[in-house]
Amino acid sequence: MSTNAREPIGVIGTGYVGLVTAAGFAELGSDVYCIDIDEAKIDGLRQGQIPIWEPGLAELVEKHRGRLHFSTDLADALEHARLLFVAVGTPPTYSGDADLSAVHAVVDAMPASDRHALVMKSTVPCGTGEAIKRAFREQGKEGFRYVSCPEFLKEGSAVKDFLEPDRVVIGDDGDWAGDAVAELYSPLDTAVVRTDIKSAEMVKLASNAFLATKISFINEIANVCEETGADVVEVARGMGLDDRIGPKFLQAGIGFGGSCFPKDVSALKQLAGNSGYHFQLLNAVIEVNELQKRRVIGKLEKHLGTLVGKRVALLGLAFKPNTDDMREATSLVLSARLTAAGAQVSAYDPIAEDEARRLMPGLAFADDALGAVRDADAVVLVTEWDEFKALDLSAVRDAMAGQVLIDGRNALDPEAVRGAGLVYEGIGRE
Numbered sequence: 001m002s003t004n005a006r007e008p009i010g011v012i013g014t015g016y017v018g019l020v021t022a023a024g025f026a027e028l029g030s031d032v033y034c035i036d037i038d039e040a041k042i043d044g045l046r047q048g049q050i051p052i053w054e055p056g057l058a059e060l061v062e063k064h065r066g067r068l069h070f071s072t073d074l075a076d077a078l079e080h081a082r083l084l085f086v087a088v089g090t091p092p093t094y095s096g097d098a099d100l101s102a103v104h105a106v107v108d109a110m111p112a113s114d115r116h117a118l119v120m121k122s123t124v125p126c127g128t129g130e131a132i133k134r135a136f137r138e139q140g141k142e143g144f145r146y147v148s149c150p151e152f153l154k155e156g157s158a159v160k161d162f163l164e165p166d167r168v169v170i171g172d173d174g175d176w177a178g179d180a181v182a183e184l185y186s187p188l189d190t191a192v193v194r195t196d197i198k199s200a201e202m203v204k205l206a207s208n209a210f211l212a213t214k215i216s217f218i219n220e221i222a223n224v225c226e227e228t229g230a231d232v233v234e235v236a237r238g239m240g241l242d243d244r245i246g247p248k249f250l251q252a253g254i255g256f257g258g259s260c261f262p263k264d265v266s267a268l269k270q271l272a273g274n275s276g277y278h279f280q281l282l283n284a285v286i287e288v289n290e291l292q293k294r295r296v297i298g299k300l301e302k303h304l305g306t307l308v309g310k311r312v313a314l315l316g317l318a319f320k321p322n323t324d325d326m327r328e329a330t331s332l333v334l335s336a337r338l339t340a341a342g343a344q345v346s347a348y349d350p351i352a353e354d355e356a357r358r359l360m361p362g363l364a365f366a367d368d369a370l371g372a373v374r375d376a377d378a379v380v381l382v383t384e385w386d387e388f389k390a391l392d393l394s395a396v397r398d399a400m401a402g403q404v405l406i407d408g409r410n411a412l413d414p415e416a417v418r419g420a421g422l423v424y425e426g427i428g429r430e
C-alpha cells in the first residue's frame with residue numbers, strides 16, 4: 001500500500017463513517033484533519049480513545065496517530081485541506097425522510113472559497129447535492145465545489161471494506177474536485193464509477209434498497225418453505241449458484257436491522273413518494289421485515305402455549321455479529337413483544353450489553369450464554385455471534401428448564417441441536 005505523502009483532507013464528523021474514512025485515507029498516505037462539534041469525543045480521540053467498536057479501527061488510528069489530527073475547529077481543516085469529506089448523521093424523521101439538519105449546519109459553516117470542495121459521504125436523498133449547491137449560491141459561496149462519494153461500509157468489516165472496496169462511486173460536476181477525489185482513491189485496486197451527482201446519490205440508496213429487498217425476498221421464501229417442508233438453506237444454496245443471483249444476502253432470518261437498511265429503504269420510499277411515485281416494492285420489503293421479527297412469537301407460542309410467566313432467553317442483541325450497534329436491532333422488537341406477552345426475558349450479548357441495558361432496562365442480563373439460558377423455557381438465537389455457534393449444546397440443555405431452541409439466524413446444525421436433546425426450530429427449515 002502506498003505510503004507516499006498524498007493530498008491532505010478534512011473529515012467532518014467523527015462517527016462511524018468519518019473515523020473509518022479518516023483512518024483509511026491516513027493508511028493511503030494522507031494527513032487527515034478530523035473535525036467534530038463534540039468536544040469530549042475529540043478529547044478522547046486525541047488520547048487514542050475510539051468511541052465505537054469496529055475490528056481493526058483502533059489499530060489503524062494508533063498506527064497513523066501522526067497523520068490524524070483531531071479538532072473542534074473547522075478552520076484547522078480549511079487551512080490544511082481543499083477536500084472536506086462530510087460524514088455527519090442523517091437519521092430518519094417521523095415522515096421517513098432523512099433529517100439533513102447536520103448536513104446543512106456544515107454547509108452553512110463553510111466560508112466563501114474558490115479552493116475548497118465538500119465531498120458527501122453521509123447518505124442523503126437524491127437531489128441533496130443540487131440543494132446544497134443552491135444554498136452555496138444563495139450564500140455567495142458559488143466557488144465551493146461539491147462531490148458525492150457515497151460510502152458502502154459494512155459494520156464489522158468497515159476497515160476492510162474501505163481498503164478493498166467493490167467499487168468507488170464519484171459523482172461530480174466535471175471540475176477539479178471530482179478528479180482530486182479519484183486521485184485520493186487511486187492506490188486502491190478497484191473499479192471507479194465516475195458519474196453525475198444525482199446518479200451517485202441514487203447508486204447508494206438503490207444498492208441498500210436492493211440488498212434489503214434480497215433479504216426480505218429470501219425471508220418470504222423461508223416462510224413458504226415452512227408451509228411446504230422445503231429447507232430455505234438448501235434453496236438459497238441452489239439459487240445462489242446462479243451467477244445472476246449470487247449467494248450473498250440470501251440468509252433467511254428474523255429480519256434486517258442496523259443504521260442503514262431500515263433508514264435508507266424508508267428514505268428511498270419517501271423520496272419516491274415526495275416526487276409522486278408510489279414505490280410498491282419497498283412498502284412490501286419494510287412490511288415483510290417487520291412481520292419477520294414478530295414471527296418468532298408465533299413459533300414460541302406453538303411450543304410453549306401462552307407466554308405468560310414463561311422464561312425466554314435471547315442470545316445476541318446487536319443487529320448483527322461483530323458490532324455493538326443496537327440501532328433497529330431485531331432484539332428490540334422481540335424483547336418488547338415478549339414482555340408485552342407476559343414472558344420474562346433474559347439476555348446475553350458479547351459486547352452490546354451496555355447499550356442494550358440502556359434501551360431495554362426490563363431485561364435480566366447475564367454474563368455469558370449459559371447464564372442467560374439458565375432455567376429458560378425457550379432460547380432464541382437472535383444474533384449469530386461465532387461463540388454461539390460453538391456452544392456446548394448439552395450444557396445448554398442441562399441449564400434450561402425447557403427444551404425449545406429457536407435458531408433465528410439458521411446458524412446452528414439442527415441435527416446437533418436435536419442430538420443434545422433440544423427441540424430445534426429454524427427459519428424456513430425444520
Ligand code: UDX
Pocket residue numbers: 151152153154155156208211215248249250251252253254255256257258259260261319320
Ligand atoms: C449495510 C450495507 O451492507 C452497507 O453497504 C451500507 O454502507 C450500510 O448498510 P450494515 O448495516 O453494516 O451495512 O450491515 P449488513 O452486513 O449489510 O447487514 C444488515 C442487516 O441485514 C443485518 O441485520 C443482517 O443480520 C441482515 N442480513 C444480512 C440478513 O438478514 N440476511 C443476509 O443474508 C444478510
